[in-house]
Amino acid sequence: MLVNCVAYQEGKKLADIPKEDISEYLKLPACFVWVALKDPEPGELEEMREEFDLHELAVEDARKGHQRPKIEEYGDSLFAVLHAIEPQPDGDLRVGEVDVFVGTNYVLSVRVNSERGFADVRTRSEHEPHLLQYGAAYVFYALLDKVVDRYFPVLDQLESELETIEEQIFIKNQARSNIEALYELKSKLMTLKHAVDPLMEAVGKLYGGRVPQICAGMGEYFRDVYDHLQRLHSSLEGIREMMATAIQVNLGMINLNETEVTKKLAGWAAIIAVPTMIAGIYGMNFKHMPELDWEWGYPVSIAVMVILDIWLYFQFRKAKWL
């Protein structure tokens, strides 16, 4: 589905144009065309390939989807695959894909399985003509920056989920739900990690030493994106390490609870077994058992049982078994 198709000249919007006219505008000087597609049909991609003369292998990747994030040079143009990560109402993470083709005079963004568009990027860019003048590379930067910025709320969500687990980890009877929560969190962490790490590596090549011709002069902007990605990366590593510790600690808590249950079992078993033993003794049928004939035999035996149990109870109490 075609979302937008706009031509810009010297940082200013020329016009919304029908896609048939793209090739005409591409010939204008200092003009570039910015096309946005959403969940495109194969036919639409093919049309674009012809309009912009995209490389076969790049279009193939966009068509197939499920690529890992990357930025590849094909001659003068760039092909970028980004993961759009969108938290769902039920807490899950939805992974969409944003493919961006960038040439000297065009930007083509293809959004697949992703709800949130880039209308705000377009609006803001159109309000900053002094930046938009940089051309297609600036648009590429703006899209990249937007996608990366949207990772931060996801990171925050993961951090707050970890904090919730941390708070519950030392509360009894939460072990099972903690394990499940930790496993689910780990799974989300990996999703975000798979979006961030390869992209960080790729963006690292857009500034500094040898950069693609198309990104020249924008090094500080791409370094800023790289810096954000590195922040995400190191936060994710931090979460990962705390999670690993949390899993171990949780296992320790489970084992500790087992010990405490066993102690309780042992304690109460003793408290019940001792009177049973005494009762058993006075239930023996020997002819000559003088206590049996005593008038106070019964209440005394009961009293002994009770006293022993009280003593046991406080012993176990002192030893923290009960």
Next chain:
Amino acid sequence: MLVNCVAYQEGKKLADIPKEDISEYLKLPACFVWVALKDPEPGELEEMREEFDLHELAVEDARKGHQRPKIEEYGDSLFAVLHAIEPQPDGDLRVGEVDVFVGTNYVLSVRVNSERGFADVRTRSEHEPHLLQYGAAYVFYALLDKVVDRYFPVLDQLESELETIEEQIFIKNQARSNIEALYELKSKLMTLKHAVDPLMEAVGKLYGGRVPQICAGMGEYFRDVYDHLQRLHSSLEGIREMMATAIQVNLGMINLNETEVTKKLAGWAAIIAVPTMIAGIYGMNFKHMPELDWEWGYPVSIAVMVILDIWLYFQFRKAKWL
């Protein structure tokens, strides 16, 4: 066993040729010969060594088999060892070996212990004469790409096996089968990893800076293969990390179950032991036990037992022990 032996010129098939004629065709300009062997006899390999003047050490490796994946330069020619991984009906993975010798005017592929051939590669190549014109290097790329493409269904199988385990991991009484499944999955993962990782490293040297002469001009194709291998690699790392977590989590679940069993044991033990103790007391043979003579003594004692047990039951219920 000789599977095929075909000569090509300028991207078009010349003829199926007997292997004795190979040397003649090698002299034709812009012509190359593509030979496919399957589980060859030592004699066949020796013949080929003489026809194509292969390096002794490379042929030695092909003869012995059980090599790790690699791509080696011997002067102008390349020698590649690839692992062909084929899932068996029983879920196991079968590891075959594909050895490829590539020179300026020949490609020799040797398939060992591998069911699936490369007839489709040959057919598709013959339908794309504009690509086949690149010569032996293109055939090498096509074979490499095919072998790597066949790793993806294996990866999918591993991922779906992991998902199955993940679903079962929080279900009780599945711990044993989960452990076994995780161990088996780990073992398959290592098999795929041993096919992918060394190959990724090797393919990484076929594009970019200094590449073997024979691969010159095909950088984007080999980068594409490299990219697929990197995707496999990072997916495998992801599975590995989730598996490590799954193993830990599974251990946690086992310990948790132990705790729950102990709690149940303790709970029911108490429920049975309390009436036993009371019964023991009224089984004592003291002469003076007034309760024994009461008319309602027996039903009251039974009632006390039942009431205590009901109270215990709900106590344990509340504490989630039963």
Next chain:
Amino acid sequence: MLVNCVAYQEGKKLADIPKEDISEYLKLPACFVWVALKDPEPGELEEMREEFDLHELAVEDARKGHQRPKIEEYGDSLFAVLHAIEPQPDGDLRVGEVDVFVGTNYVLSVRVNSERGFADVRTRSEHEPHLLQYGAAYVFYALLDKVVDRYFPVLDQLESELETIEEQIFIKNQARSNIEALYELKSKLMTLKHAVDPLMEAVGKLYGGRVPQICAGMGEYFRDVYDHLQRLHSSLEGIREMMATAIQVNLGMINLNETEVTKKLAGWAAIIAVPTMIAGIYGMNFKHMPELDWEWGYPVSIAVMVILDIWLYFQFRKAKWL
């Protein structure tokens, strides 16, 4: 909030100046201005941006906060983000941020969420005019050195907390508090680690090969800071590794305690169950049970019980079960 605004010339303090006069002093030869802000309003930052012509992206980072430590070049100037880590009375660590903008003739330090200022740095610098003569770069070094020096007491705190845990780890019934303490320590460790590691990497680029123009000639000073950071780093790694071992060892102790509790339970259960069994036997109602009629039947049976129990007790004692 503006804390200080002072102009220096040739290592000597010229005057406290109002911020409106900054631009005048910047024009003097061999003169630099050192401004300190604390928890600044957006307006204050904007003023400074204009006075010193700071880069938009750097000011943006300072405004937003929550950056990871870094040192970035923007043309001739540097922008550094440092973490100020201050132990709180309750043992927690408070993470503040210190942003430093350094140009050829100015230093602007911005302190956010941090109690301890840098008045002592200023005082000491003013007493060492031969060093202050180096200009803004020296002030930057002095601030950096101070921030890093303040990490050492935090490190000492972590080390002594670990030692406390180590001492308690082999004491029984401390497992729960050990787990909690280890987890909390891990969390503090990560806080310090996130302050130290990225900074170490960044400072490593301020001496040796290619350094920012502004730091030229001060290599040995920055190497000294780097060396301190590396010491912190390797101590943190050491703590981390000992902690990982401590967590495992603690788990082992918990399991060991479980075993000991089970042994005790088993031992006392046997000691109670054996007399109960004997009593049960003599409680049977068979007509012909000769022992029942013996005069010494009852005391002998009691004696047998006691002897068996004493024997059991010493058996269990010998086997270290009780």
Next chain:
Amino acid sequence: MLVNCVAYQEGKKLADIPKEDISEYLKLPACFVWVALKDPEPGELEEMREEFDLHELAVEDARKGHQRPKIEEYGDSLFAVLHAIEPQPDGDLRVGEVDVFVGTNYVLSVRVNSERGFADVRTRSEHEPHLLQYGAAYVFYALLDKVVDRYFPVLDQLESELETIEEQIFIKNQARSNIEALYELKSKLMTLKHAVDPLMEAVGKLYGGRVPQICAGMGEYFRDVYDHLQRLHSSLEGIREMMATAIQVNLGMINLNETEVTKKLAGWAAIIAVPTMIAGIYGMNFKHMPELDWEWGYPVSIAVMVILDIWLYFQFRKAKWL
């Protein structure tokens, strides 16, 4: 002990020579001397040092032994330390040392604490004069290749030991022997690893970019050895990772068995305790217990016990506790 001392010229054996004549033969053109020592006396080493003008530090290393594998350049000559690993009949690994001194016209191999000699290397080399013509470097390659080739059966032994453990890991009551076997296997793995890894690193410097003068022109041979070492390395890493998983899995199995034992204990305890409780109730001495007077009271009570137990048995059966 002197094992051999032979002079070669242009790939052909000249003569077995007494060690006193070595210096004479060293003067002949295109001639080199190959000496083999076994467990040498300090005096023998000293003699050789003088004959071949070996470096003091290298001879020191050979004298002391217990070096890690390495290849060092001393001017024009090489000094290599290799580990000879020989499986003993009882399954243990014996670690011997092979020190090789290589100069332009001599090879001195010193074998310490190693049973298997290199007579076969010498024989094969003498049958391949076209290779032996390369001189001392070829002999060095042949020795290196032999030592490395002998690692493969050791690797196979480790792999088959791991497979044996893998088969037993899910069999009950094997946990203890599995743990011991895993620990022993780990220990052997480390032995082989310490032989392979440093050597791989060292051999990697004998081909490619800057190689020692003496090895020039033999790059493909040393690359072949490197390739074998890399295969060993990655197989060892594979075994290590599977072992780590096996240890975890084994722990899981132990815990699982514990749970199963506890379940069985709980199940049978209930089956015994229920009739005991009922019997206790009818052992009470209340005057008015109508059931006691019923004619069928006794058999009915027994029947109730049996029925309850059968019901319990099948309940536990269904829950997989028994």
Next chain:
Amino acid sequence: MLVNCVAYQEGKKLADIPKEDISEYLKLPACFVWVALKDPEPGELEEMREEFDLHELAVEDARKGHQRPKIEEYGDSLFAVLHAIEPQPDGDLRVGEVDVFVGTNYVLSVRVNSERGFADVRTRSEHEPHLLQYGAAYVFYALLDKVVDRYFPVLDQLESELETIEEQIFIKNQARSNIEALYELKSKLMTLKHAVDPLMEAVGKLYGGRVPQICAGMGEYFRDVYDHLQRLHSSLEGIREMMATAIQVNLGMINLNETEVTKKLAGWAAIIAVPTMIAGIYGMNFKHMPELDWEWGYPVSIAVMVILDIWLYFQFRKAKWL
């Protein structure tokens, strides 16, 4: 405390000199002064700083102590921090510090908190004038070599402690002392590791490519030290890995023991509970219990109990529960 102060010329000892004369001797050609301090007062260090014109930052480090091992260049001179590790009679490790300042014509060694001096190094050096001729750099090498050589007995101690633990790990009832021993060993391992690893890195820069001017021509000697350090490093890594496995295995053994205790508990519980149940049944007070009137009722019931128990005992025996 001043230990020694000696001037050397061309490899020969000139004289023991008072520290006031140092500056005179420094002016002699081919002469160098070797000063040894032990636990110096701040004043002594200050004196030396003036005599030898040492860098302020280096002297600061020596004064403060608690540095990590390092070798730093200050212009033409070197400053090295080494850890002296001395096993104490009680098995603990004492960490002292050796700081060495090396210039073209002086060596100053400062020993802090370390018992063992370097008199033997001095003696040996004075007996090897051909080596001492190299000047201060040789003395530096000799000190470095000595410090590193003294790590080997410490390593041997750690290895033999690990072996002791390994032998005890499969012995029952040793788990607690094993855990404590492993933790203590880990702690010592880290101490040695912190001495070795940073030093290895530092020494690696004293040979090969760009080396400090002062060390030129002594590459083979420093490579030898590096080699020793690498041997220490890889042995430490080996111990570390075996220890990690030992900790896991020990945990497995603890859990295994728990299982065995539970089995024993279950087995004996059954053996006691079965007769108790039977006795309970014949303790019931039903009027019509024909067995009670049988003459052989009592002995038969006892016999049944004994037979059942014997049968149970052998059942448990067979299942390895008892």
